[in-house]
Amino acid sequence: MKPTNKTTNAARRAWSAARRKHIKRGEVYRIEIRHDPDCLIYTSARICTCNPDRAILTLEGTELACVKNAGPYDPLEMLEVPA
Ligand SMILES: [Zn+2]
Numbered sequence: 174m175k176p177t178n179k180t181t182n183a184a185r186r187a188w189s190a191a192r193r194k195h196i197k198r199g200e201v202y203r204i205e206i207r208h209d210p211d212c213l214i215y216t217s218a219r220i221c222t223c224n225p226d227r228a229i230l231t232l233e234g235t236e237l238a239c240v241k242n243a244g245p246y247d248p249l250e251m252l253e254v255p256a
Pocket of ligand 1: 208209212213214220221222223224225245246
């Protein structure tokens, strides 16, 4: 099912809020963008065409946050610096 803009925007805000909440300067985290197996990110096109789950984990693998339904992944979205 294709998400509505409203739910995708809400999910994007939730993902932004999760990063602000959990990611602190001077600490290292794992960010997992969990693409569908048939996403074109895995081809030479390197463009996300799925609706991946986005997760923040500690280096030990404990999941701190996971946001679903935030729409296709744009690599630039991770350049936003936490305040
Ligand atoms: Zn994807």
